[in-house]
Amino acid sequence: MNTPRQASLTSLVRRTHPVGVTLVLACWLLTAPLLAQEVVPKPPVPNRVITIGAQGQILEGQPEQTETEVVGVEGEEEGPNSGEPDDQAKVEQEKAGANLRALAAQLTAAKPVPVTSESLELSTLELELGRYEELIQRLDQSLQLVPPRQGQQLPVLEIALLRNLADAHTVVGGLARAEEIYQHLATHFDDLRARSRLARLLERRGERESSESIYYGLIRTYNERPRLNPGELVAVAEACRELGRNNPQLFQDALKALDQVIARAGSTGAGAKARIALTDLFVEKYDSPQARDALQPLITAEEPNAETLLAAARVERFDGRPTARDLALTALEINPNFIEALVFLASLENEAEDRVAAAEFTERALAVNPDSLEALTVKAGLEFLAEDSPAFEAVRDRVLALHPSYADFFVELSLIAMRNRLYPPAQAFAQQAVDLDEKSWRGWGELGLNQLRLGAIDEGRTSLEKAFGGDPFNVWNKNTLDLLDQLPGYKTVTTKHFEIVLHPEEAELLGPIVGDLAERSYTSLAARYAYEPETPIRLEVYPSHEDFSVRTVGLSGLGALGVSFGPVIAIDSPAARGIGDFNWGTTLWHEIAHTFTLGLSKGKIPRWLTEGLSVYEERQGPKGWTDDPSPDFLAAYTDGRLLGLRAMNDGFVRPSFPNQIGLSYFQASLVAEYIDKTWGFDRIVEMLKGYGDGKDTEQIVQAEFDLTLEQFDERFWAYLDERFALTLPTFRTTIIPIEPDSGQTGDDEDLSESPAAIHLPKAGSHEASGGLEQAANERTQDFRAQLAYGQELQKEKRWQEAREYLDKARDLFPEYAGPGSPYHSLAAIALELDEKQAATEALRQLVDLNEYDYEAHLQLADLYEELARPEDELEILGRSIFIYPYRPDVHERIGELALELGKLEQRVGALKATLSLRPSSRPRLLFELATTYRDLGSLADAKRSVLGALEVAPSYAQAQTLLLELIDADVIGGDS
Template sequence: MIIGLLQRLTARCAMAALLSVIALGTAQGQVNIETEAVRDLMDSGEYTEAIETATDLLTLDANRGDILNVLGEVHLALGDHQTARESFQRAYELDGDGRLEAMHNLGALARYRGDMQTAAQWFKRVLAHYNAHPALTSTELTAVAAAAAALGDTQPSSYHDAVRVYGEAAQADKNNVAAYVALGNLLLDKYNNTEALETFREALEIDDGYAPALLGLARSEHFDQSADAMVTLNKSLESNPNYVPARTFLAQLLIESEQYDAAEEQALRALETNANALHTLSVLAAVYHLQGDSEKFDKTITRALAINPRYADLYNTLAEIAVNNRLYENAVDFAQRAVDMDAGSWRGYGILGLNQLRIGEMEKGHANVARAFEGDPFNVWTKNTLDFLDSKDDYETVESEHATIVLHKDEAALLTPYIRVLAEDAYRYYAKRYDWRPAGPIRIELYPDHRDFSVRTLGLAGIGILGVSFGPVVALDSPSAKPAGSFNWGAVLWHEIAHSFHMGVSRHRVPRWFSEGLAVYEEQQAQEGWGNDVTVDFLKAYNAGLMLPVSRLNDGFVRPTYPQQIVHSYYQSSLVFDFIDARWGFGVIRDMLAGYADGKTTPEAVQAVLGLSMDELDSEFDAYFRKRFATALEAFPRHSVGTVPMEQIYGMIADQFTKDYQVQMNAAAAAWNKQDMVRAETYLLRALELFPEYAGADSAYWYLAEIYRQRKDLEKASQQLTRMVAINADHYQAHVLLGGMLETLGKKQRAAEILARSIYIYPYNPPLHEELAALYEDMHNWPLAVRARESVLALAPVDMAEAHYRLANAHARAGDKRAARYQVLRALELAPSYPQALELLLELRAATTISQWIQD
């Protein structure tokens, strides 16, 4: 027995451990070496060896409380709660080394099993011991901090105590990696990821192979949506392949990319190690819920609740995973079950309230978010959301037939006419296209402050998206939330309403890549230039082998591996639907959405509807892609001389590289900088022929238009800008310039159409609305002239009297005498001697009978 023990200890502790066993002493250094030897085995996942080593040590000295405690921790990691409790109890009763840690572990086990009263008693004993004994070891201080953190469930101020004592533990032993990890986990659980990330990195400086620290770092990276999370997580599992929390987190990440079978496999593998792992069972239940397997779901729920009948986090985990998969109503149902089970589940109230707000249950959501914050004031999501909700008086609500529109009061007058029309157009279009209608009006919210939008949608400020759909609720940045011309808010609204229909038809089971790609495709069908379009970086990424096949497109959204991959995935996904629509017709897309509603996976839906395997779809889409962009792909060779610095390119003969897009553009730039517009035009025309699909701000279209404008050839300049905005609907200046050129050329109808499109990019330019109003008036399109004049008035011009008069005149010509009279009277209130207004008032009075005038 002793020989076997020596072999196990020597493998990890070398001669120091050997000498400690030979001496059979009880010095603290020797005790630590032996305890750490067992703990090292546990941390590397060698649980059987850890148990054998601890058992051998206890055979030599049965009164080793420190060994009994760590033995209990090994059994706890394996899910053997009875044996773990017995070990902790013996360690506690011995009243020696390991006693304080055993007290905490007894409390943690009771808490895990749902016996909160017993747990609190143990935790309070730990804190009482701490208060009575100032000289504690770092390991003991770590146990004290963990006890304080656990008491934070009902006493939020205890979290401060926990953070402080973790600091004391680290100060007592700067190599106590477990203390750093525990502190990092606490900070992350309280949404302080900045400090959590730093703490996990400090832990890894102590031990770069410590599996819990690597898992903590992976969770922290995932919180920041970093692609490094999966890499770090794999390192954790390499360090300890049997580490149940890491394997469970892997299952969660696989769920996010909708790889449900793989997620199930990982969860089941974790349960082979610890059959009583509650969080793992929760994740496994989520897999079965998403797969629509109600029988396995119910069995897994029963199994978890048999371990802890009050385990509210079972339903909280289900709710959070439902949110990640856009099942917001399911999230509300699960979170409600969590708070019904445990009235002190502040996490549950937060999830419940946030998701009630997402599905439009505003009053209930507000109340539950407030309750969550009252119980847990450290939850930054609930705090931010409450602060945001306090600003609701700054907003007003406008109703249309199928939409409830919420806008900031400062923008309502300007934006309402455009939003109401666009929302109704989108609703009618999608209702017909998908043969489906929401149960009630869609709630549309626009936020002039991007931080408010971020908090409204995710509870955190600073997210990078422009809009989001929760199904019955759509939220987006208003055009004032971003710099002028930085995005097309009309296209964003069209995109998000598309999601509402996609989620409705599929019962919220459509994969992200499918819904995002289809929404972009719908943008492209709605108006010229709307939706993502091809870029130079996109084609370079394809040539570099970075593009994912259709079968893995979801990873491009949830687990990007290079900076532009999410943006590229939006456009690539839209091309999938261009390919499908052209080959099979749009009806099959509706059929696939219906397949998701019936519980089909993407491979099943593709096989059933398209008659293809995923490998076949990958292959055929790639062939379509290569054919569609054949010329452009050749213009971006893998080792293009386009990467040569511009100053060197200027000295080259561009005719030698006539099929290289980047060479032509670089040569054009060099010629442009030298004011050699003739040569610049030559190179730009070549580039345009190679890559006509690209219409970005640095495209050949833009520079050619400028060359022709400088030559006063407005016909050619307008042709280039017309082609540009047909692809790029976000370039504000191109729209404004084109509108002006077309008006100069006498093409007033087309000029008005282009200028009207620019309002969906940036509506806050008064001269634009003035110009648009004048065009409508010249064409006697009085209803649209009214809308343009209303926009001018909403922007509060310097001469308000004239703005009221102009609007009154437009109303009069449109036949709305009552509105005309109202506006002309407003003009005369501001300028009583305004001649044109007085003349219009007389005209209106002459056209109205006395009885009508009095009645009005």
């Protein structure tokens, strides 16, 4: 029995991933007030007493400290005898963007620099604005490292100025000078913040032992010294966090220390620093709700500073929100030399597969500090993705020369590889991280997760256990381990190319259906791509969406339905969603297609194409599968919101309008369709091979089609114009429903900001019919006008008149079968009039386009039954199983139809499926299964089934007769 794992720093609940790929586009800055209302204010955290324990951890037990704080560059310099905290808050409130620059301009940049509060203020502003060289030039010449004279009052302002100077040197890579200053401040003034920064500096050079010694010293100082100010407490928190790698309990101590700072300093000065540190800590532990809470007061400030904006960007990125980029760019507007923001943006661009932009940000960061480990790491990642081994090795050697045990270099590379769907290298990099530093818990975590992605379940578990042992607050690792605890209870069904892992309660039902469909898709894809990936492909099917989500992103709440890591696929089982929420068959086909396209391109295919091809491949399944054009899509096209090939990935990874991701999937599938129809499918295969060879889209399009990306786009738009020629005119016009009494006439010229808009009264309103009629009759080529009036007439039960407009609407946009489509109305009218043939026709057209509408499938099957068309009935019921497979009566009906049509093998499958749902009629079904087996000549199976029937119903006369028939005929020798 496993003991419950702890994960969250603050609680033990499974954390959710609140957005993931669900497309929340609201800017955090706008949603912040709403969040503030929802958040229950935390009670003030009592200043807990901290003592150092046997393992070096902080323990509770020391009295609260109350003296005035000394805060350094985090905000102000305020000695024991300096001004009131309120003054500090005022100064803080005035800092931000333009105001900061204006303020800096007002201050005198005197040389030599006088030791005044004005000088301190200016140097602090310079740091915030990224004017590091200016600061260094002025202060380096003016400030001397002079030990204090005996009895001299603490030179608070000078200390703060020196700290600012050292900080600037640190940022630009002048580590020797920075170390000299920090050392001076630590030695002669016992400055805790300088000690903390000195430790960090040593750590960045790989001098871990010296660094840790200083950090432990900070904790000791805290425990020995009765009074520490908030700035000093932040330094202690930093020490706790850094030492957490040795003793994870210290992460919680860091949390406590930061909570104390906030309780005392609020959200300004050291309090702001503490909030940002807390935010980063929570993001690191995959706890975005807490991170958001921590940052809330800062982000709602009048003008957040660059650090706050970057912290917010990190939370937004974690939650999958596109606003992350904008926030980081805003931070750069304040501080154009903000290395962390530049590295962050480089990483974001890399995720968006825009490597040119990523390289630009990286170079900007390196221009500020050529030795920035983080920037060099991203640079190495770009060289790796570009497959430039010498360049990669050169950067790697440089990083390791700067910091010989910098495991995060490989951890980050692992993440870069993973984000680009390169799972084997991701695993290899993670392995290098733990080889370099066995306490790289992030490394162990990434190693484990990538092992799981590649199907090495046992090895993955071992690695994750190791990661969890070192850092039990990592929620992703915790959730994944919890999920792995359940997997031994799952059942594995093996087919020719798949190893299907199913929940025990679903294995009997889904095993055969999933296996059959997976093999069908494999055969289709292998033939089309002339390629076979390594098998067996591991296919995990989760009846709990939460479990699927954890398997995919370590947290619950992911909006996706399936994921393919290449050799491993995970999908929601149909039980994970409501009826009609998705078609699990198309999802499965889609994910298997990813395995092929990832494999053939060696994982280098861009996101837009792998998704486009997967959607395109869904069409190879039963009729009706795959996405269809929606009004939204056509409106986006006519509005010019669809992206060309060069930017198409942005539609997936940083959408700029609602539903852009969904539309991007469909658009990408049309690109695949266009290529297939224009140049043949072989070109798609060649494209994938080109990606595998390291070419980019521009090179491939040039090589395969002799076109630039822009030329390709032009032709593709022309293809769309032609493909949707009938329907597009509708979407070049905007319909805006208006209130009947608004005085608007339906004349578009004077009604709207949009010159192409027409206005219709709201359906069902008093004047609806008249207005809709007018619109429909005036705009005979407008799908929506025809549909709206047709449905209005339908409500009025004017069936034949309604049909006239609905037919027209259908003809104008025949591919639309979504909610409220003309097909739905036409079928309903036909059923109302008891015109079975017409209803059948409409429903057939509907389900051949809409693979989600369960009700329509069953309705159509009923009609086929009434019309005595068993073949069609069987086909449609079979398709309904891919939407919802849990109704025993539907399986039983399939079995009966199969019997009627002499499809005994199919009957066996249907009866088994029915039985797997444990109906009370089990004996009868087992008897029917036995007779089917007997008719197929499978007598041993027949006997086993009939025994099963009689086991529950020993007096079941027909089953008894069959048993005796089998025994008496001695066909099976009477053995079992």
